[in-house]
Amino acid sequence: MTRDDLAGSVVVVARDLIGCTIRHGDTAGTIVETEAYHESEPASHAYVGRTARSVTLFGRPGTAYVYFSYGMHALLNVVCEREGVGAAVLIRALEPIDGIGVMRERRGLVRDEDLCSGPGKLTQALGIGLELNKTDLFDGPIRLGPPAGPRPEVLVGTRIGITKAPELLWRFAAAGSRHISRPWPPGAREALEAA
């Protein structure tokens, strides 16, 4: 997963990020769930154009967009598409790889499948806060890495927790993972490619 890869279509990138890794300090995990957001649809923060918050989304692909949600959670996104286009992939869940002990301390939990099974949970587990907004994912404190093993089969479904453009099939997850944020809804389609 190179910076050039991230410059492509945000929906394709969201699917291709499944299986890649995120590392911060001694903690790391495999991406098992993502969602795509693009300036052309109203659920995206970039839909309203460039504002103090959304300006990050229009920046260089491979930049981290970290924003504050519901007064208590930092959510991590990977900025995608070419510079000037507002688009990003929300990282919704990880399967823990390294630093599980630290994650348990930060989360106050024991079960591995609860440590990073949500966009707010994984930032807490990895110690990712708003101060990391606009940092570079190839040359910064948070590192995006290539898949460690073979690509998993990828499921496709509709995005979670939004009220606008709910029909888009822009949510992706590793098939069979026990570390995703919410059970896959009945009737969701299954992606054919694993590549």
Place this chain on the structure above:
DNA sequence: CATGGGATTGACT
């Protein structure tokens, strides 16, 4: 300057 919504989570019925 005041207001209201939100890409969530955890606790509770």
Place this chain on the structure above:
DNA sequence: GTCAATCCCATGC
């Protein structure tokens, strides 16, 4: 299943 916590940010007056 429902709901409150909590605060940044976008919008409107």
